[in-house]
Amino acid sequence: MAQSKKGKLNYRCPSCFIRDIDIDMFYDEKKKEYYCLRCCFHGSEEEVLRLNDMLKFRYKWMEKRVLDFGDDDKAPKVEDYKGEEEK
Amino acid sequence: MGKPFILNLVHRLELSPEYSQKTNGAGGKEDAFTGALTSESVEIFKTQQRLAHENGLKTTIQLTYASLFSDECIELAKADHEKYGDEISLSLLGLPCPEFKSKYKTKDFCIWMFSEDDKRAIIDDVFGLFKKKLGFYPHSTGSYYLDAYCLNYIHEKYPSVKAAVATCFEEGPKAYHTCNNSWYTFLDGGPWNPWIPSKENTHCPASDAKDDCGIVCIPHLSRDVMACFDGNGSNFGTHPQNVLRGMIYDHKRRIPYLYNLIDQYRHLGKWNRYAYNMMFVGPGWMNRSGRWEVPYEGLYKSYEDAMRYYGKLKKEGLLIDMTMEEFADFYRIGLDYQEPERCLWKDILYGSTKQYFWYLDPHFRTCLDMNQGGAMIDLRPYAAKLPWKVGIGTRSVYDASYPYLIQANYRAGYFTHYAGEGTVKSYKVKHGSEAYDGCLQRTMARCDVLENGDTLLTLDPVTFAFSDLSCDVVSRFLFKKGEGKIEITREITRIEGKGEVEIEEYFTGAFGINEYQSDMSKIVLTSDGESGHQEIHYAYKCRALHEEKASQIAALIPDVDTLLSMGSDEMVAGNVEEGYAFSPCYRLALSKKFTSKGELRTWLSLRKAS
Ligand SMILES: [Zn+2]
Numbered sequence: 001m002a003q004s005k006k007g008k009l010n011y012r013c014p015s016c017f018i019r020d021i022d023i024d025m026f027y028d029e030k031k032k033e034y035y036c037l038r039c040c041f042h043g044s045e046e047e048v049l050r051l052n053d054m055l056k057f058r059y060k061w062m063e064k065r066v067l068d069f070g071d072d073d074k075a076p077k078v079e080d081y082k083g084e085e086e087k
Numbered sequence: 088m089g090k091p092f093i094l095n096l097v098h099r100l101e102l103s104p105e106y107s108q109k110t111n112g113a114g115g116k117e118d119a120f121t122g123a124l125t126s127e128s129v130e131i132f133k134t135q136q137r138l139a140h141e142n143g144l145k146t147t148i149q150l151t152y153a154s155l156f157s158d159e160c161i162e163l164a165k166a167d168h169e170k171y172g173d174e175i176s177l178s179l180l181g182l183p184c185p186e187f188k189s190k191y192k193t194k195d196f197c198i199w200m201f202s203e204d205d206k207r208a209i210i211d212d213v214f215g216l217f218k219k220k221l222g223f224y225p226h227s228t229g230s231y232y233l234d235a236y237c238l239n240y241i242h243e244k245y246p247s248v249k250a251a252v253a254t255c256f257e258e259g260p261k262a263y264h265t266c267n268n269s270w271y272t273f274l275d276g277g278p279w280n281p282w283i284p285s286k287e288n289t290h291c292p293a294s295d296a297k298d299d300c301g302i303v304c305i306p307h308l309s310r311d312v313m314a315c316f317d318g319n320g321s322n323f324g325t326h327p328q329n330v331l332r333g334m335i336y337d338h339k340r341r342i343p344y345l346y347n348l349i350d351q352y353r354h355l356g357k358w359n360r361y362a363y364n365m366m367f368v369g370p371g372w373m374n375r376s377g378r379w380e381v382p383y384e385g386l387y388k389s390y391e392d393a394m395r396y397y398g399k400l401k402k403e404g405l406l407i408d409m410t411m412e413e414f415a416d417f418y419r420i421g422l423d424y425q426e427p428e429r430c431l432w433k434d435i436l437y438g439s440t441k442q443y444f445w446y447l448d449p450h451f452r453t454c455l456d457m458n459q460g461g462a463m464i465d466l467r468p469y470a471a472k473l474p475w476k477v478g479i480g481t482r483s484v485y486d487a488s489y490p491y492l493i494q495a496n497y498r499a500g501y502f503t504h505y506a507g508e509g510t511v512k513s514y515k516v517k518h519g520s521e522a523y524d525g526c527l528q529r530t531m532a533r534c535d536v537l538e539n540g541d542t543l544l545t546l547d548p549v550t551f552a553f554s555d556l557s558c559d560v561v562s563r564f565l566f567k568k569g570e571g572k573i574e575i576t577r578e579i580t581r582i583e584g585k586g587e588v589e590i591e592e593y594f595t596g597a598f599g600i601n602e603y604q605s606d607m608s609k610i611v612l613t614s615d616g617e618s619g620h621q622e623i624h625y626a627y628k629c630r631a632l633h634e635e636k637a638s639q640i641a642a643l644i645p646d647v648d649t650l651l652s653m654g655s656d657e658m659v660a661g662n663v664e665e666g667y668a669f670s671p672c673y674r675l676a677l678s679k680k681f682t683s684k685g686e687l688r689t690w691l692s693l694r695k696a697s
Pocket of ligand 1: 037
């Protein structure tokens with residue numbers, strides 16, 4: 001079997017990403033899957049995309065826009081992002 | 088707010104970006120000085136310039152050694168200088184090119200890692216070529232990091248240089264880990280906003296005109312000072328690629344986090360004489376084959392969006408775009424070397440109420456975590472102005488980090504696994520057999536700049552609840568301008584119940600530049616007070632000193648040329664503890680007992696030991 005190659009995009013291992021390691025995955029043509037050199041993760045492109053969505057779980061304000069940083073000892077005031085800054 | 092918000096937008100013209108050379112992966116060409124990559128880099132640079140200009144922003148164009156061999160690049164820079172007022176500057180990044188390789192016979196590309204002879208030769212070469220091609224010497228320069236040797240040499244030899252990109256906030260072991268232990272930029276411990284470095288060490292702000300290295304320095308990007316301390320620095324900064332790398336975008340690839348980050352930097356004007364942002368991009372991240380999980384269209388959109396937001400702020404009169412040279416002139420107007428940089432920062436990503444207070448001046452840099460009751464989680468003794476040489480031929484070939492005494496993430500902090508202690512400064516409140524640590528008191532703080540220039544951080548009250556007593560404690564940190572001293576007050580504002588309460592103010596320290604502790608046996612711990620002078624020469628023997636009425640307790644740490652001391656004008660009880668092999672730290676503590684309302688006021692001081 002021939003050597004593995006990069007996929008069309010630079011998919012990183014979702015499992016390593018979550019532990020703050022950026023490591024590109026390689027694509028196994030025979031098994032039709034991406035796999036990691038650093039850990040045992042392997043998965044299809046669909047699975048990688050789904051996990052990439054999932055690993056944003058910690059960014060609870062990823063879709064919020066700060067309206068006001070407010071008083072020093074209070075949390076910023078935010079609202080759901082409506083896309084004002086983007087076309 | 089009324090304080091100016093200044094943007095330095097820097098585009099560097101790398102023709103063969105070092106991080107682009109191997110991104111083609113297996114089967115790609117190992118050495119990527121190909122014509123295709125060069126012309127793609129120039130096209131990306133042109134796109135970045137266009138997006139800035141379309142939004143009314145001027146840039147600083149940093150030519151690289153490689154680009155100076157290209158007449159096309161030089162003409163592009165000259166044309167944009169004429170038309171838009173962009174500054175033509177010179178970067179010490181982007182050294183890789185066939186001419187460089189044949190001359191220096193190396194793949195090294197970080198100027199601070201070369202030998203002193205090579206540093207001088209390369210700087211002369213790059214500056215000389217710039218002069219030859221442009222007819223003048225540049226007014227600004229930069230790299231990811233510039234060590235004191237390079238800055239001093241550049242200032243002496245090329246006094247036209249007023250500004251330089253000279254560090255990257257909290258880029259060190261965290262960046263190394265994130266890059267699968269392959270990216271050797273160890274620059275922890277420096278400023279997050281512009282500063283004038285000391286002649287002795289780039290990280291330390293100059294104390295006075297004599298110590299001024301002659302160049303106003305700016306950090307590489309404006310980074311989220313919380314997210315970059317807690318996690319990977321390369322995901323949270325004012326480079327759209329950082330935000331994409333962190334996958335902080337929704338399904339439409341919208342990036343409100345970037346705007347929130349920019350806005351929080353604007354907000355820092357509240358406690359400083361101006362607010363600042365820096366965006367520093369090369370062409371490598373915006374290439375046609377995409378970057379991380381994002382195709383070219385997404386990369387383009389992120390840069391377009393970022394430029395549009397800065398442009399919008401400018402149109403609203405909320406942003407002043409400056410070239411690096413202009414910024415250096417601005418920075419020096421009314422400069423006060425002892426003026427600190429203050430940064431009360433709120434979480435804008437996880438949606439918690441976590442809050443950090445970063446503070447730096449020529450004496451130290453520190454960070455307090457309000458989510459841990461105001462515990463000190465980072466401390467760098469700038470007062471020592473360590474002449475830390477870096478580069479081939481020195482003791483530290485690649486590691487330019489400034490040492491810490493406390494780094495609560497590298498060295499545990501409050502939470503340890505069953506045994507030992509971590510580096511942190513906090514307080515304990517004790518009653519009978521019960522004791523609680525301030526680290527478990529989540530709170531928030533207010534920051535006030537006093538008329539004499541001191542900085543007062545006041546934490547919201549927290550409650551300590553014991554089985555038969557409860558009390559409220561307010562913590563205040565007074566940063567004394569120009570003294571290298573913090574006065575810390577723990578005030579009991581309410582007490583209900585019977586018996587005694589003891590407050591213990593403690594400092595658990597170490598020293599180092601990474602997660603591991605080197606030998607501590609040069610450390611001397613001392614106690615002075617009613618029973619005279621006592622000392623422990625560190626030998627991991629778990630010994631302790633006690634003084635009922637202490638005037639000062641201290642740790643002398645020759646490895647980082649620092650004398651750390653604590654005391655109280657009231658002569659309270661002092662305890663000094665040596666660590667042991669499994670817990671290589673030292674612990675200094677002052678304590679006082681209360682039966683009614685009152686306060687424990689102590690000070691913490693940092694001085695150069697020698
Ligand atoms: Zn992995």
